[in-house]
Structures are given as C-alpha cells and as structure tokens.
Amino acid sequence: MRRVSRPALQLWFEFASTYSYPAVQRIEALADGPGVGVEWKPFLLGPVFKNQGWNDSPFNLYPAKGRYMWRDLERLCAKYGLPFRRPSVFPRSSLLAARVARTAAAEPWCGDFVRAVFHANFADDRDIASVETVTAIRRPGRALVEAAAAPETKARLRAATERAIALGIFGAPTAVVGDELFWGNDRLEDAVAWAVTAASRAGDRR
C-alpha cells in the first residue's frame, strides 16, 4: 500500500526581520491548500549576524540596500494586500516576543500570536519589546511573561538560534524542508512545492 507522508516545512523567522513580515502572513494560506504543515521556528538573527561580523542589521550597515528594502517591502505589501507602516525603530528588540513564541511553538494559538506581533511591528509601528504590547496580544499577561522569563525558555531559544546556524541559516525568513533551505519571502512558493514533492517521493519509497 502506498502511504504518503504528510508534507511539512519549518518556517524560521525573526520578529525584527522585515521580509519575515510578509512571509509569516502568507505561509499558512500557501501551505493549507496542498496540505503542508507549518512548524513555527522563532530564532534570533543577532548572533547569526554577529557570526558574519555585523553588529547591526545589514539594511542599516549598507544604506543603498536598506533604502531599496523599505521600498521593496512597501511594494510587496501592496501586492499582497498587507497593511504596512515603516517602523520608527529598526530593528526592534525581538527577545521577549521570540521567547513567548518559543514557549508557544506547539500551541494552537502560536500562528495567531506570531502574526499579531508582526502586525504590531510592521503595520502599527508598536514597540514589540514592551511587555504591554506583547501581553495585549495574548492573555493572561503575567503567565506569559513568567513563562518567557523561565531559564528553560531562554535556553531553548538560544538552542534554536544555534540550531539555525548549524543548519546553515544566515538570514530570515528561511523555510526548511528536509535538507533544503529556502531563504526569503520570495522562496515560500518553492518551499511549499518542494515539501509536497518530497513527501510524495517518501511515499513512493515505502
């Protein structure tokens, strides 16, 4: 009997990352049709960039690239029908939101939380580093912040970032399907297609 594995991809993202915004908003709509499961993988770009010798976002370090990115993101959001307002602070500290998302990775509300934090940063220009912003998105606030501050949560997020580097991830968003990396919002469609093909091949081998 031919059994087909459920296709799946991991979406590695960083809450401060500009192109992660359209990617997290789009991924489930793209993945749901062909039945591809999405695993949310929050991590921190700071240590990844530090490994490349950068102490800031490359969009700040390389101004021509940064100017282009803001215009490109504006055009892309218009194309996708996503609201967009350029954040007055960039990059924003994503540590708190990433820790909360890390504790929520297996929860049914994880996707909604992730999307709402990105919306706060890139559509409402709100400070996602603040407890008020994060707890307004998901209640009860005290439990959320306590879970985020727990040593095991901090350790898990650090481990996720180390895992990202070990996988060869150098930017966000990156979709991972088996051994294949797909970097950037513009590779999401290819990543979903790859997940479907890979699952079908795995089914054929059984």
Place this chain on the structure above:
Amino acid sequence: MRRVSRPALQLWFEFASTYSYPAVQRIEALADGPGVGVEWKPFLLGPVFKNQGWNDSPFNLYPAKGRYMWRDLERLCAKYGLPFRRPSVFPRSSLLAARVARTAAAEPWCGDFVRAVFHANFADDRDIASVETVTAIRRPGRALVEAAAAPETKARLRAATERAIALGIFGAPTAVVGDELFWGNDRLEDAVAWAVTAASRAGDRR
C-alpha cells in the same frame, strides 16, 4: 486620443553575477508577451562592492550565504530548464565581456551575445575573461576586441557603473523601470508588470 507609451525596462547586469544568469536568459521571454522593451545595461559590480567595503563577492566573503546561493541557483536553473554547471572560478573577470556588450548595447545581436557569455560561464564553465572565449561567441574577433579596448568604450563602461551607483543599484541583476528598482532574478516578473502599468498610466495622463 489615448496613446500608450511603449513599456520598457533596463536590465542592469554583471557577467560574473550568478543570479544575473537566469535573469538574462529569462527576461526577453517574460517581456515579449506584454510588449515590454528590454535595454541591456552591462556594468561592473567590483566598484559597487568596493563602495560597500567588500573586495570580493559577498558569496565568497560570507560562506553560509555562498553555499546557499550555489544550491539555490542549481534548483532555480532546474526549475527554469536552464543548463547549469558551477563555474570552477568565481567570480570570473567580466571586464572584456562587459566592454564588448557596452559597445553592442544598441546592436540587434546584443541579447544573443549576452546570453551566450552567461552560458559560457555558468553552463560550460569556460573562461569569459579570455579573448578566445569571447571572440568564439561573436566574430570578427579582431574588430570586437579593438572596439572593446577603445578609450571611449572603457570610459562608457566606467560611466555606466557610476550611473548604476547613482541610481542606488547595489547588486545584480537589477531591473529599472522609471524610478523603481527591482533587485534580483526573483523580481523580474514584478518589474515587467510595473513597466506595463507605468506605460498605461503615462498614456492616461496625455
């Protein structure tokens, strides 16, 4: 009477640039359908990268990014049905080919020449810096090399590179439509669509 401007885009490219390979091979097929004219704009990335503090390709300077790019390019070429062999030397010196393309910018054979040089570099792993490779693509070789070596050709290519920097170009390929930049092979479809819309708007204003 409503008159529609002929839509057009400039394709700024560099012969050593990996993602310029699928872009130059694809652009005319994408542009011809909607009647968008393509202007070939060879330039040199070396001075652009030097402005950003790099003395080599970022794909060599940042190994994780480089490893990803080679695999991504291989996958993209498979998707587009383009032959691909990883060049044994990267980046190759593109000065001679860029000068020839600069002299040919208005010639009907320019597109074929550009595509053949990219094919030599990224499908046949041939040295595009050599006179033999370039003159095998386009004859008569002596006239070609003499025109490429003329002081006015050298000055024109330098001016094109300065113009690219002034336009805000920081990488290749970049499609330019009016004031809009579209960086990367993955933005070609958007650039063509923008050219069509821009020409239609210009027609409406008349």
